[in-house]
Amino acid sequence: MILVNYIACIILIVLGFYVILTKKNILKIIIGMGLIDYGINLLIISIGFNPGGTAPIFTFTELKPESFFVDPVPQALTLTSIVIGACVTAMALSLVIKIKEKYGTLDADKVRRLNG
Amino acid sequence: MMKGKNRQVKDVIVKTAADFFTPIALVLGFYIILHGHLSPGGGFQGGVLVASAVVLIYLGYGYNEVSKKFNMEIIKKNEALGAILFTVFGLAGIIYGSVFFANVFTNIGDVGDLISAGTIMFMNNSVGYKVLTGVGFLILLMIGLLAPDNDN
Amino acid sequence: MQHFPILSIVTLFLGAFLTVIFGSKNETVRKFIALVASSISLILVLMLIKPVMIKNNVIQYWLGNWRPIHDWAIGIGLEVDALGLFFGIIAVLTIFLSIIFSFKYTKKDSETDKYYVLFLMLSGAVLGLVFTGDLFNMFVMIEIMTFAAVGLTAFRNYQEGALEAAFKYLVLGSIGSSMVLAGTITIYSQVHTLNMAQISALLFNNLTPSALFAFALLLAGFSLKAFVVPFHPAAPDAYMSAPSSVSMAFSGMVNKAGVYAIIRLVYVLFHAMDFKSVQILLIIIGTITMFIGVTMALAQNDFKRLLAFHSISQIGYVITAVGVSTALGLTAGLYHALNHTLFKGLLFLTAGAIFYATGTTDLNKLGGLARKMPQTAAIFLIGAFSISGLPPFNGFVSKWLVYQATFQANLAPVTIIALLVSVMTLASFIKVAQSIFFGQMPKEFENVKEVPLSMRIPMWIMAILCVITGVLPNIVTKYLVSPAVTAALNIGKYIDLMMGNGYSEKILGKPIEIPAVDFTLAGYWDPIAWLVLFALLLIAVTIVAVAGGFNAVSLPTEVDDPKYDVFFSGEASEHSHVKGNDLFWGLKHDLRHYFGFMHDAHSGIINDYALWAIFTTTIFIVYIFLLVP
Numbered sequence: 001m002i003l004v005n006y007i008a009c010i011i012l013i014v015l016g017f018y019v020i021l022t023k024k025n026i027l028k029i030i031i032g033m034g035l036i037d038y039g040i041n042l043l044i045i046s047i048g049f050n051p052g053g054t055a056p057i058f059t060f061t062e063l064k065p066e067s068f069f070v071d072p073v074p075q076a077l078t079l080t081s082i083v084i085g086a087c088v089t090a091m092a093l094s095l096v097i098k099i100k101e102k103y104g105t106l107d108a109d110k111v112r113r114l115n116g
Numbered sequence: 117m118m119k120g121k122n123r124q125v126k127d128v129i130v131k132t133a134a135d136f137f138t139p140i141a142l143v144l145g146f147y148i149i150l151h152g153h154l155s156p157g158g159g160f161q162g163g164v165l166v167a168s169a170v171v172l173i174y175l176g177y178g179y180n181e182v183s184k185k186f187n188m189e190i191i192k193k194n195e196a197l198g199a200i201l202f203t204v205f206g207l208a209g210i211i212y213g214s215v216f217f218a219n220v221f222t223n224i225g226d227v228g229d230l231i232s233a234g235t236i237m238f239m240n241n242s243v244g245y246k247v248l249t250g251v252g253f254l255i256l257l258m259i260g261l262l263a264p265d266n267d268n
Numbered sequence: 269m270q271h272f273p274i275l276s277i278v279t280l281f282l283g284a285f286l287t288v289i290f291g292s293k294n295e296t297v298r299k300f301i302a303l304v305a306s307s308i309s310l311i312l313v314l315m316l317i318k319p320v321m322i323k324n325n326v327i328q329y330w331l332g333n334w335r336p337i338h339d340w341a342i343g344i345g346l347e348v349d350a351l352g353l354f355f356g357i358i359a360v361l362t363i364f365l366s367i368i369f370s371f372k373y374t375k376k377d378s379e380t381d382k383y384y385v386l387f388l389m390l391s392g393a394v395l396g397l398v399f400t401g402d403l404f405n406m407f408v409m410i411e412i413m414t415f416a417a418v419g420l421t422a423f424r425n426y427q428e429g430a431l432e433a434a435f436k437y438l439v440l441g442s443i444g445s446s447m448v449l450a451g452t453i454t455i456y457s458q459v460h461t462l463n464m465a466q467i468s469a470l471l472f473n474n475l476t477p478s479a480l481f482a483f484a485l486l487l488a489g490f491s492l493k494a495f496v497v498p499f500h501p502a503a504p505d506a507y508m509s510a511p512s513s514v515s516m517a518f519s520g521m522v523n524k525a526g527v528y529a530i531i532r533l534v535y536v537l538f539h540a541m542d543f544k545s546v547q548i549l550l551i552i553i554g555t556i557t558m559f560i561g562v563t564m565a566l567a568q569n570d571f572k573r574l575l576a577f578h579s580i581s582q583i584g585y586v587i588t589a590v591g592v593s594t595a596l597g598l599t600a601g602l603y604h605a606l607n608h609t610l611f612k613g614l615l616f617l618t619a620g621a622i623f624y625a626t627g628t629t630d631l632n633k634l635g636g637l638a639r640k641m642p643q644t645a646a647i648f649l650i651g652a653f654s655i656s657g658l659p660p661f662n663g664f665v666s667k668w669l670v671y672q673a674t675f676q677a678n679l680a681p682v683t684i685i686a687l688l689v690s691v692m693t694l695a696s697f698i699k700v701a702q703s704i705f706f707g708q709m710p711k712e713f714e715n716v717k718e719v720p721l722s723m724r725i726p727m728w729i730m731a732i733l734c735v736i737t738g739v740l741p742n743i744v745t746k747y748l749v750s751p752a753v754t755a756a757l758n759i760g761k762y763i764d765l766m767m768g769n770g771y772s773e774k775i776l777g778k779p780i781e782i783p784a785v786d787f788t789l790a791g792y793w794d795p796i797a798w799l800v801l802f803a804l805l806l807i808a809v810t811i812v813a814v815a816g817g818f819n820a821v822s823l824p825t826e827v828d829d830p831k832y833d834v835f836f837s838g839e840a841s842e843h844s845h846v847k848g849n850d851l852f853w854g855l856k857h858d859l860r861h862y863f864g865f866m867h868d869a870h871s872g873i874i875n876d877y878a879l880w881a882i883f884t885t886t887i888f889i890v891y892i893f894l895l896v897p
Contacts, residue, residue, distance in 0.1 A: 200282065
């Protein structure tokens with residue numbers, strides 16, 4: 001329950017949405033999608049923190065039934081979310097390579113042949 | 117003339133650094149994969165570190181050398197092989213009488229050994245193998261698109 | 269028996285991985301693997317009908333054998349009850365028919381092994397979504413579904429606009445998934461568990477502000493996957509650019525996964541259907557979706573884009589019927605979801621057959637194909653009459669139930685709008701039939717033949733199923749739809765079976781009473797009588813035609829007599845085909861301000877589409893904070 005972490009998460013997510021809404025270059029839109037993902041990852045980690053707790057690893061620290069450790073479930077969720085973020089970036093970048101070959105431009109105002 | 121000589125010096129520095137760091141990256145990556153059930157890390161993290169050896173060799177030697185060392189068809193088939201191994205170890209739970217993903221190899225080693233923890237160790241290693249081939253294939257594909265512009 | 273759900277999901281994923289190793293060179297091997305994987309999945313799911321739907325068992329399955337300890341859930345669980353199995357049956361049927369259709373349809377494409385890999389992963393993800401009982405598992409399956417769908421949309425990248433459609437789908441889908449993840453995390457910080465049954469028990473009467481915030485985010489995220497109206501603009505582009513067997517899977521499976529997630533969220537997780545404000549929100553969204561979908565469809569020039577807008581409009585019917593939270597409303601919604609898969613899949617397959625035969629789907633270039641492709645024309649007419657709601661086909665039964673449900677809940681304006689939308693649907697399909705099948709044929713389509721047999725078999729199977737579900741509604745309701753409705757409304761049993769008996773009594777303090785699920789179909793609707801009447805009329809028309817009553821005397825116009833020249837400006841007219849676009853010119857001229865505004869609003873720029881999504885999410889959050897106590 002750290003206040004600085006939560007404020008940083010909100011700033012990252014709002015900046016990510018701002019970039020998707022106002023920037024016209026397609027590569028900047030991909031960076032905005034990544035910013036939203038990283039902000040949510042920080043939020044997940046911050047939720048599982050217990051102040052004064054130790055790491056939940058069984059063999060290298062002496063973890064007895066009465067010790068106090070941080071929550072391990074959000075750490076597993078963050079790992080999955082990081083992998084998903086990397087895959088989204090890879091797929092979006094390969095689409096951008098083919099768009100540049102076919103349309104010749106990377107401006108969102110000109111990549112709009114399907115409308116109406 | 118000065119530009120040619122500076123380029124040669126920079127090439128030698130980058131090539132030497134790539135030669136020095138590639139074994140370190142490989143050993144560290146495989147260490148993290150194999151100790152996934154004992155310490156933080158696991159399949160995905162170690163796999164990405166091993167795949168970064170591809171980037172180091174590309175920086176040192178250029179695209180021609182890299183494409184001679186790695187054959188893209190074999191890497192793609194190995195990735196699917198890693199995924200099939202993961203599913204087969206999950207189905208081993210049903211074959212041995214319990215539910216899917218159950219831990220059925222419980223009498224292999226003691227707690228804290230390298231070969232212990234039953235099904236988790238096998239599934240962790242297959243995930244590591246899948247990620248290292250998969251991310252390596254992805255990096256090779258994207259470097260291949262840059263090749264005609266940025267040779268060596 | 270209890271291993272069947274997980275086996276049906278794993279078979280599809282294993283088929284995808286095996287195709288990469290063995291199927292990249294040999295075409296027969298990859299088709300064989302795809303057919304075997306989808307058949308095994310179909311058989312396993314159909315064998316689950318008897319225990320789950322008829323005997324009312326619920327299969328619960330903890331992965332890895334991690335059962336709950338001290339009444340706290342620590343593992344991932346699959347829970348297959350009648351509601352999940354209903355959507356599962358829809359999904360496997362679509363997968364099986366689509367794979368059979370795509371054997372000949374992808375003949376001219378290169379690298380079809382990637383097509384089969386992506387399609388099998390899409391189907392595995394949809395089945396995983398409807399069978400799971402864990403909230404984060406649902407998020408992961410939604411992500412796999414989005415990736416496979418984007419890959420399949422950009423499959424024919426030589427076609428105009430396929431790449432930009434895939435990019436827009438990826439950006440909007442990623443925004444939706446991020447909202448679902450943020451909602452899941454907010455719920456986790458409140459109850460510290462991810463199992464849906466336990467969340468439903470712990471949130472029963474204490475809706476704190478963070479739970480309300482999570483509800484708004486989850487509702488917005490799942491609505492984006494189901495393509496309800498302010499979130500819809502990526503859908504027509506994506507349905508238009510994908511190959512037709514994949515478009516059928518999109519509108520049959522992927523939309524229904526979003527609808528299933530909304531039903532599970534609103535009815536089971538949050539018990540939110542007791543609040544009047546949530547009902548009104550769902551009904552308003554559904555009505556706007558119905559109306560905007562069909563009015564945009566009247567002005568389109570491309571066949572598949574028109575079908576995509578109609579698909580959005582029919583999903584509006586389902587959401588409206590779900591929002592009227594009586595038992596009759598929920599029955600109407602689920603029956604219409606089943607019918608929509610059948611007739612919309614049929615229409616997309618017809619579009620695929622026309623594209624295979626002629627190479628274009630532009631309505632301004634086609635014409636008069638009914639003489640060359642008679643079976644396709646007959647199947648198209650069955651589909652068009654089903655979607656408009658004419659007896660004796662299946663659209664009539666489910667739309668009649670929707671009208672009755674909204675009228676009994678004192679919502680007469682909604683009934684009137686639903687009737688109006690039905691009439692406009694019929695109008696736009698008459699326009700399409702005139703453009704494509706009737707009229708005169710342009711010269712370049714002289715050599716068009718009927719499509720091959722393996723493409724016609726799935727179309728005939730779906731047409732027969734359309735007729736059967738229309739003529740026998742009692743059997744379908746008793747065996748398939750009513751168990752699903754009972755499962756959605758009976759929350760106490762869901763919680764008990766997952767967490768052990770007596771858990772819901774401990775937490776909630778009293779057993780939840782089950783609302784009485786009985787209804788009567790009002791009106792004197794007897795489908796067999798309508799079928800007999802239809803057959804009698806057909807026999808009468810045939811007798812008159814054979815006896816020569818329809819012989820019109822036709823005057824030849826190419827007679828070389830100079831006295832006719834003043835009518836033709838000196839030349840004989842050759843091509844006088846009335847295009848479909850000219851049929852409703854009066855309506856389009858009168859409402860030209862509305863149509864012009866809508867055409868400009870769908871501008872194709874991706875920043876505008878993201879602005880609509882974020883604006884609507886903000887309205888959801890403010891509404892739910894203000895009105896739900």
